[in-house]
Amino acid sequence: MKKKVLTVDDSRTIRNMLLVTLNNAGFETIQAEDGVEGLEVLEEANPDVIVTDINMPRLDGFGFIEGVRRNEKYRAIPILVLTTESDAEKKNRARQAGATGWIVKPFDPTKLIDAIERVTA
Amino acid sequence: MDMNEIKEIFFQECEEQLAELESGLLRLNDGDRDPETVNAVFRAVHSIKGGAGAFGLDDLVSFAHVFETTLDCVRSNRLEPTQDVLKVMLKSADVLADLTNVARDGGSVDQARSKQLIRELEALANGEAPPAAEAPAAKAPAAKAPAPKAAAPAPAPVPNEEGFVPVTFSFDDFGGEEEEVIMVAPTYEISFKPKSDLYSKGNEAALLLRDLSRLGEMSIHCNMDALPSLEQMDPEAAYFSWKISITSDKGEDAIRAVFEFAEWDCELEITTAEDTSAEAGEELPMQPVPFDLSILDEEPAGPIGIAEEEEQIAAAAVSAAEVASNVVQIASAASRAPAETKAAAAPAAAAAQNTAQAASAAGQTIRVDLDRVDRLINLVGELVINQAMLSQSVIENDANGTSSINMGLEELQQLTREIQDSVMAIRAQPVKPVFQRMARTVREIADITGKSVRLITEGENTEVDKTVIDKLAEPLTHMIRNAVDHGLEMPEKRIAQGKNPEGTVRLTAKHRSGRIVIELADDGAGINREKVRQKAIDNDLIAADANLSDEEIDNLIFHAGFSTADKVSDLSGRGVGMDVVKRSIQALGGRINISSKPGQGSVFTMSLPLTLAVLDGMVVTVAGQTLVVPLTAIVETLQPEASAIHSFGASQRLISIRNSFCPLVDVGRILNFRATQANPVEGVALLVESEGGGQRALMVDAIQGQRQVVIKSLEANYTHVPGIAAATILGDGRVALILDVDAVVSASRGQPLKPEISLAAAG
Numbered sequence: 001m002k003k004k005v006l007t008v009d010d011s012r013t014i015r016n017m018l019l020v021t022l023n024n025a026g027f028e029t030i031q032a033e034d035g036v037e038g039l040e041v042l043e044e045a046n047p048d049v050i051v052t053d054i055n056m057p058r059l060d061g062f063g064f065i066e067g068v069r070r071n072e073k074y075r076a077i078p079i080l081v082l083t084t085e086s087d088a089e090k091k092n093r094a095r096q097a098g099a100t101g102w103i104v105k106p107f108d109p110t111k112l113i114d115a116i117e118r119v120t121a
Numbered sequence: 122m123d124m125n126e127i128k129e130i131f132f133q134e135c136e137e138q139l140a141e142l143e144s145g146l147l148r149l150n151d152g153d154r155d156p157e158t159v160n161a162v163f164r165a166v167h168s169i170k171g172g173a174g175a176f177g178l179d180d181l182v183s184f185a186h187v188f189e190t191t192l193d194c195v196r197s198n199r200l201e202p203t204q205d206v207l208k209v210m211l212k213s214a215d216v217l218a219d220l221t222n223v224a225r226d227g228g229s230v231d232q233a234r235s236k237q238l239i240r241e242l243e244a245l246a247n248g249e250a251p252p253a254a255e256a257p258a259a260k261a262p263a264a265k266a267p268a269p270k271a272a273a274p275a276p277a278p279v280p281n282e283e284g285f286v287p288v289t290f291s292f293d294d295f296g297g298e299e300e301e302v303i304m305v306a307p308t309y310e311i312s313f314k315p316k317s318d319l320y321s322k323g324n325e326a327a328l329l330l331r332d333l334s335r336l337g338e339m340s341i342h343c344n345m346d347a348l349p350s351l352e353q354m355d356p357e358a359a360y361f362s363w364k365i366s367i368t369s370d371k372g373e374d375a376i377r378a379v380f381e382f383a384e385w386d387c388e389l390e391i392t393t394a395e396d397t398s399a400e401a402g403e404e405l406p407m408q409p410v411p412f413d414l415s416i417l418d419e420e421p422a423g424p425i426g427i428a429e430e431e432e433q434i435a436a437a438a439v440s441a442a443e444v445a446s447n448v449v450q451i452a453s454a455a456s457r458a459p460a461e462t463k464a465a466a467a468p469a470a471a472a473a474q475n476t477a478q479a480a481s482a483a484g485q486t487i488r489v490d491l492d493r494v495d496r497l498i499n500l501v502g503e504l505v506i507n508q509a510m511l512s513q514s515v516i517e518n519d520a521n522g523t524s525s526i527n528m529g530l531e532e533l534q535q536l537t538r539e540i541q542d543s544v545m546a547i548r549a550q551p552v553k554p555v556f557q558r559m560a561r562t563v564r565e566i567a568d569i570t571g572k573s574v575r576l577i578t579e580g581e582n583t584e585v586d587k588t589v590i591d592k593l594a595e596p597l598t599h600m601i602r603n604a605v606d607h608g609l610e611m612p613e614k615r616i617a618q619g620k621n622p623e624g625t626v627r628l629t630a631k632h633r634s635g636r637i638v639i640e641l642a643d644d645g646a647g648i649n650r651e652k653v654r655q656k657a658i659d660n661d662l663i664a665a666d667a668n669l670s671d672e673e674i675d676n677l678i679f680h681a682g683f684s685t686a687d688k689v690s691d692l693s694g695r696g697v698g699m700d701v702v703k704r705s706i707q708a709l710g711g712r713i714n715i716s717s718k719p720g721q722g723s724v725f726t727m728s729l730p731l732t733l734a735v736l737d738g739m740v741v742t743v744a745g746q747t748l749v750v751p752l753t754a755i756v757e758t759l760q761p762e763a764s765a766i767h768s769f770g771a772s773q774r775l776i777s778i779r780n781s782f783c784p785l786v787d788v789g790r791i792l793n794f795r796a797t798q799a800n801p802v803e804g805v806a807l808l809v810e811s812e813g814g815g816q817r818a819l820m821v822d823a824i825q826g827q828r829q830v831v832i833k834s835l836e837a838n839y840t841h842v843p844g845i846a847a848a849t850i851l852g853d854g855r856v857a858l859i860l861d862v863d864a865v866v867s868a869s870r871g872q873p874l875k876p877e878i879s880l881a882a883a884g
Contacts, residue, residue, distance in 0.1 A: 011134060020127065119324065119382070
């Protein structure tokens with residue numbers, strides 16, 4: 001069965017890149033545009049892994065991760081953060097919020113798939 | 122979808138983000154201190170940077186990065202967004218837009234300007250902010266957070282070490298590597314002890330070990346001694362730890378990278394085998410243990426597996442307080458959660474859901490390819506024509522009009538009209554993006570002229586057809602240039618006149634009786650009528666003794682080749698005069714007027730149709746042909762009396778209307794529909810306002826009526842026909858040509874339309 005990835009990113013460009021990359025790698029991809037939408041679609045999407053941006057309107061990545069972790073069913077789901085910064089402080093915050101790992105932009109398809117494979121069985 | 126398409130999307134998105142950026146900065150400039158505004162501005166730059174990075178647009182990335190760093194200072198309240206700061210930022214937004222355009226279309230940017238702004242931005246970021254650790258840090262290559270050296274005696278709650286059965290690994294393979302015969306790959310001893318946090322963040326020890334195994338030959342031992350009996354076991358705790366020996370030529374960094382996500386939530390110790398072999402390797406006999414990866418693909422038997430079984434217990438722990446603490450989360454969770462939790466959280470959830478829905482409703486849009494919309498608009502146009510044809514044939518065949526058919530037809534007509542309106546609304550867009558571009562124009566001209574200008578925009582959300590918007594930018598830009606360059610005075614002069622040294626340009630859009638009215642007002646010196654008049658006399662536009670009203674003098678500036686600036690300035694004197702502005706407005710089916718008060722400024726008023734797809738026209742007959750005259754061009758219609766017609770020269774005729782003379786133009790003659798002029802008394806005169814402000818009376822044979830027609834491009838379907846603007850299909854299915862009033866008027870002035878084209882054939 002195809003693995004399902006939920007991606008949360010407000011940039012249409014990045015969403016499209018994620019979609020193409022993940023589909024090519026054989027994943028099923030569900031997309032949300034910000035943290036609020038991500039939480040809204042979470043149950044229905046029922047993903048195996050989540051890839052999220054940090055800077056987003058309405059609800060940012062930190063808030064989104066915390067929201068997912070509060071959901072009993074998804075509190076242990078792997079969540080990868082897609083960030084532009086390798087900045088330790090931001091990584092730290094993402095980790096405190098409950099991120100499993102992170103991928104530093106610029107967007108690199110190989111790195112993304114590697115990271116996803118690292119956290120999914 | 123391929124990369125090129127994504128890149129196209131990226132540039133579209135950039136445009137939106139740039140618009141967002143600019144409007145945000147302008148709001149900040151107006152004193153808006155809403156943190157969400159700052160966030161939106163930051164996000165816009167951040168998004169551009171993120172996408173640009175993915176496409177390797179380095180110039181864009183590096184500028185966006187500096188910009189973002191400075192914005193981050195504002196966001197974190199380390200930099201007060203004063204007017205001066207915002208000035209730099211608005212300029213930076215312009216440069217960012219330039220860089221985006223260059224990335225898309227090629228060309229080059231003003232390097233000096235962008236470097237200068239980078240310096241200014243960096244100065245802002247460094248000047249006020251405490252030595253920003255962030256700026257350099259972000260630029261530096263992915264600085265690895267130091268691994269928490271678990272070397273310090275671990276405050277481990279679990280008794281360890283004693284129970285270990287050390288594991289050996291085989292060196293047998295070492296000689297086998299052809300390329301590594303000399304370099305013997307080092308062996309690392311890894312002690313890995315996850316904390317429960319590692320699992321709760323979605324990491325999985327088994328997966329990490331699988332990843333690790335890809336780096337080289339590895340043997341592994343799991344210490345399960347800490348596992349308590351089932352009754353005492355906390356399903357969420359971490360009881361296992363591992364000892365791993367791995368032989369890898371990938372280096373310690375590669376090994377650490379495997380644990381990158383986990384390093385904070387585990388005790389991790391990595392040593393090279395040499396360090397430990399002396400003690401461990403000799404004292405204890407080691408047995409190679411084959412590491413079977415296949416077990417990893419089965420259900421992991423670790424704490425997580427157990428945790429899942431305990432789900433119900435934990436579910437009960439989701440307290441109402443926790444649920445209520447996150448409004449947004451409830452909205453999604455509660456709506457699908459089992460009934461018992463739902464009941465508890467119901468009121469909160471309902472409220473939350475409302476908030477969530479309201480928020481999402483605000484931004485609900487879809488993106489549609491413009492071609493599709495155009496196709497739809499075209500089809501609806503056909504539908505309107507078809508409906509009109511159907512009505513007509515029903516009326517013709519059934520003069521009595523059985524009521525049910527007529528009623529049905531009427532409803533159909535109403536529906537078609539509504540569909541047409543709704544479809545038009547799809548293509549309608551706010552004028553905001555054009556207005557925002559004007560803000561930039563104002564800034565640039567203000568910079569060049571040394572004037573201080575404030576642009577106020579109103580009615581930015583007024584909507585108008587996209588086709589109109591696209592054509593609006595050019596004339597508007599020119600008018601803004603004029604307003605700042607010619608309209609506003611230099612600050613010193615303004616002060617001398619008791620005015621605010623900062624000039625104001627006000628750009629307003631509003632809907633008025635089915636048209637969009639755009640006003641551009643400045644509080645400058647107004648039109649210098651003496652100068653304009655003199656110039657017009659010098660250029661032989663008017664006679665030296667011409668008696669002109671103020672309004673007429675003001676309108677002289679729309680004449681071709683008219684420029685009042687004593688010196689042709691760098692800005693406005695680009696060979697484009699107000700006549701070109703007027704012509705482009707007229708090409709859009711619009712009108713432009715000026716009113717000016719000396720010392721108080723000028724107001725330009727443009728009135729434009731809301732769409733270029735339909736047109737209100739007067740259907741007329743000329744020499745047996747049906748023509749449509751755009752209603753906007755017609756001032757009045759009249760039935761000429763013989764006494765009002767006067768001959769002038771060989772073939773010219775004038776008509777006297779309320780004691781003034783107006784040239785009479787026989788449309789049928791101009792379009793070569795007939796060889797001789799028709800008798801004006803038998804026809805109808807349409808008084809039209811034409812380019813240059815003059816009036817003409819167009820002679821047609823009869824008026825059939827007034828109706829809204831769907832414009833069909835003649836160029837696209839046939840070829841350009843002089844004197845004809847476009848075509849349409851009437852209710853009876855016949856094609857009618859739409860008259861190009863300006864072309865007909867200029868033809869009447871002795872610039873004949875190309876005679877070789879037979880219009881009768883086209884009709």
